[in-house]
Amino acid sequence: MHRTLHSPLRRYLTSFSSLLLISACCGQDSLLAGHKQPDKATGIVFLDSNQNGTRDADEPGIPGVKVSNGREVVACDQHGHYELPVDNDTILFVIKPSGYRTVIDALNIPRGYYIHKPAGSPKLDFPGVAPTGPLPASVDFPLYHSPEPAAFxxxxxxxxxxxxxxxxxxxxxxxxxxxxxxxxxxxxxxxxxxxxxxxxxxxxxxxxxxxxxxxxxxxxxxxxxxxxxxxxxxxxxxxxxxxxxxxxxxxxxxxxxxxxxxxxxxxxxxxxxxxxxxxxxxxxxxxxxxxxxxxxxxxxxxxxxxxxxxxxxxxxxxxxxxxxxxxxxxxxxxxxxxxxxxxxxxxxxxxxxxxxxxxxxxxxxxxxxxxxxxxxxxxxxxxxxxxxxxxxxxxxxxxxxxxxxxxxARRDQREQIRITAPEAAPLAEAANVEFRANAFNAIPGALVQFRLNDGPWYTMTKTENEPDPVFQQLVNEEKQLGDQLPWRKLPAPMACPHLWKASLGTVSTPGNHLIQVKVTNPNGQILEGHRTIRVE
Structure with missing residues (x-):
């Protein structure tokens, strides 16, 4: 059976209905397999130079590429040939090597596999795989050169x-x-x-x-x-x-x-x-x-x-x-x-x-x-x-x-720490005013520090079994609205694993002050956050 994946001018498949049959291309003798269930699948992983999805006579097999049946993993021989055992519920797939890509469909989903379910899936609430028929004589996988840098x-x-x-x-x-x-x-x-x-x-x-x-x-x-x-x-x-x-x-x-x-x-x-x-x-x-x-x-x-x-x-x-x-x-x-x-x-x-x-x-x-x-x-x-x-x-x-x-989502990339503090504090009490910093992407062992304005940096203390104060406030507000919320109810707060606290410390003058928080992760990554507080 001759199967064509796509023309040289097109990279993507355009028909989802054909994807299950086209996810691997098959040799011309596939119908000769008859109704007897083979116990071995064979095929070739090849370089599809003209991108037509079918192995042509001048297109070489790719040695060393790994192919699996979901259990065994084999490497293709020098001609790109592989052989694997199958049963009536097997998916064969190529383990994409570096520097290549598999077939990618119109929705950008990789399709480097072939489903073998001769009788298809049983009837369920949501449809499964349609019957795939006899195993083709050769289940071949096209690959395409694709540059892949070390940094990505x-x-x-x-x-x-x-x-x-x-x-x-x-x-x-x-x-x-x-x-x-x-x-x-x-x-x-x-x-x-x-x-x-x-x-x-x-x-x-x-x-x-x-x-x-x-x-x-x-x-x-x-x-x-x-x-x-x-x-x-x-x-x-x-x-x-x-x-x-x-x-x-x-x-x-x-x-x-x-x-x-x-x-x-x-x-x-x-x-x-x-x-x-x-x-x-x-x-x-x-x-x-x-x-x-x-x-x-x-x-x-x-x-x-x-x-x-x-x-x-x-x-x-x-x-x-x-x-x-x-x-x-x-x-x-x-x-x-x-x-x-x-x-x-x-x-x-x-x-x-x-x-x-x-x-x-x-x-x-x-x-x-x-x-x-x-x-x-x-x-x-x-x-x-x-x-x-x-x-x-x-x-x-x-x-x-x-x-x-x-x-x-839909926020500035710099939003990495949320600082929760009062809007204002009396000057006489400012030194003891506590605030919290939720450092969303902090790694265990991170150094979390704060300073007020351009003052010295001080180490913050990690909280234990505390919820995020903003999330807790949102939950409390929902409770005040009762059971007839016009939106889906929030879940219960959890103990936040990346929440720190500190007191402002000495504040000598009233005015608008800037709390700065810096997180240094063990890998050297720096996260920063800022919040103003008014001291009266």
Whole structure:
């Protein structure tokens, strides 16, 4: 069967209905496979020089490229040929090497995979994969040269989580519009792409496509088919839309792994999710990393955090941590908890590596689930329960080095610290007036200092079990309004993990004074904030 991906003049696919069939191109003898289910898939990873999506006689195979069936990982031979076992529910995918790109569709979604489900998905509340028919005689993957520098940026979205079209529109106006034309290598949604209504996948993808960079999507607990009786079938709709629920790829000198840590299960009459990975996925991660040199930074991307969140099915967490501990350079990111926090995992967290593991719980696009009073544009303020404004992050990579920048939605990039203080204080009492500084992107071990005007710098004290005062005030105001709120109610405040306090100290003269706060993170990153206070 001869299949064409796109003409030389077009980079993108334009028909979503054809994506599942076109995500890998197949040899001309594919129909000869008949109805007998083969136990092996074979194919070639090739350089698609004329960009027509089909391997032509003069287009060479690419040796050394890794291909997986979700468990085994094999390297292509000198001719670009690979062979992998399959069953009737297998997704074959290429592990994109540095300096290449896979097929990218019209909505900027990478399509370097082939779904083999001869009978298709079972009937569920939301449709899964249509029957794919017999396995083609050759499942070939086109790649394209794409320069990838050692230094590059990646956009990370935690939990956009729209429950309806109105909230898809919130996402478009709140974060997408300001990111149009961003100079990033690609973007990643860290799960909870949606909020249970899986019919919104297409409109969500169309909204994000305007950013203009390739976009990867990690599966979250609100992206699965709740009608499924087991974990294995819960991601059928996700697979129809995005392909394999876990995968990996290289970009420049960095190796990225998308982890599916959602385990759907039944407990008696109740269906629920827990944090967990299948044995097949753990084996894939182990096999995948065998091919990654130790001098490369590994970035694991998941939905549910490794700590401080939904209970894990053990010993799955133990095995994942033991695998990641084998890496000399490794970090991880997650979403799910709707706050922003850097965690340096150590032995108390089950991490047994020689140095702490940097785990980032990423701020969410939807903040507190699109709750709170709407602003003048009709978009809820939706502040996270730790007081962090909703938004996203941009990580700067340079070889083994990395730096995470936080960005509040529709706000100035310089808004990194919110200082809460009285508007005015009597001169006689000013020395004892306390204020708070919420440093949204502070890392454990950060030095947090303040000064008044151009005076000397003083160290601030980290609070313990205190909520952000602004978020607490917003919750209190909602309580005063009663149960008939004209907007979605905010969640309860949480103890803010990045809140500091201090007293003004000596103030010798009345007037308008400037509080300056400076945060120096252990990696040298500087965050700054300012607030005026009137002393009478």
């Amino acid at each position: 940026d990646v956009i990370f979205f935690g939990d956009p989580q729209p429950r309806n079209q109105q909230e898809v529109d919130f996402i478009a106006h709140d974060v997408v519009e300001e990111l149009v034309g961003a100079k990033a290598a690609f973007g990643v949604t860290l799960g909870d792409i949606l909020f249970d209504d899986l019919t919104l996948f297409d409109n969500f993808n169309r909204a994000l496509s305007h950013i203009g960079v390739p976009w990867y999507n990690v599966i979250g607990n609100h992206d699965i088919n709740y009608a499924s009786e087991n974990d294995e079938l819960s991601d059928e709709t996700y697979e129809r839309v995005y392909g394999p629920p876990y995968f990996s790829f290289d970009y420049g000198p960095v190796h990225f792994i998308a982890v599916d840590d959602i385990h759907w299960m039944r407990d008696g009459q109740k269906k629920l999710y827990r944090t967990g990975l299948s044995e097949e996925q753990l084996t894939f991660i182990e096999n995948d990393l065998k091919h990654v040199p130790q001098d490369r930074l590994v970035v694991a991307m998941m939905h549910i955090p490794l700590v401080k969140s939904t209970p894990w099915i053990e010993p799955r967490r133990e095995r994942l941590l033991r695998i990641l501990e084998t890496r000399e350079h490794c970090i991880s990111l997650a979403g799910h908890t709707h706050h922003h926090e850097h965690v340096l995992m150590n032995n108390d967290d089950g991490w047994k590596g020689s140095r702490p593991h940097h785990h980032i719980i990423n701020v969410t696009v939807c903040g507190a689930w699109w709750s709170g009073k709407p602003d003048e544009q009709g978009i809820p303020h939706t502040m996270c329960a730790d007081g962090t404004p909703n938004g996203y992050t941009i990580m700067h990579f340079d070889g083994q080095k990395y730096l995470l920048d936080y960005k509040a």
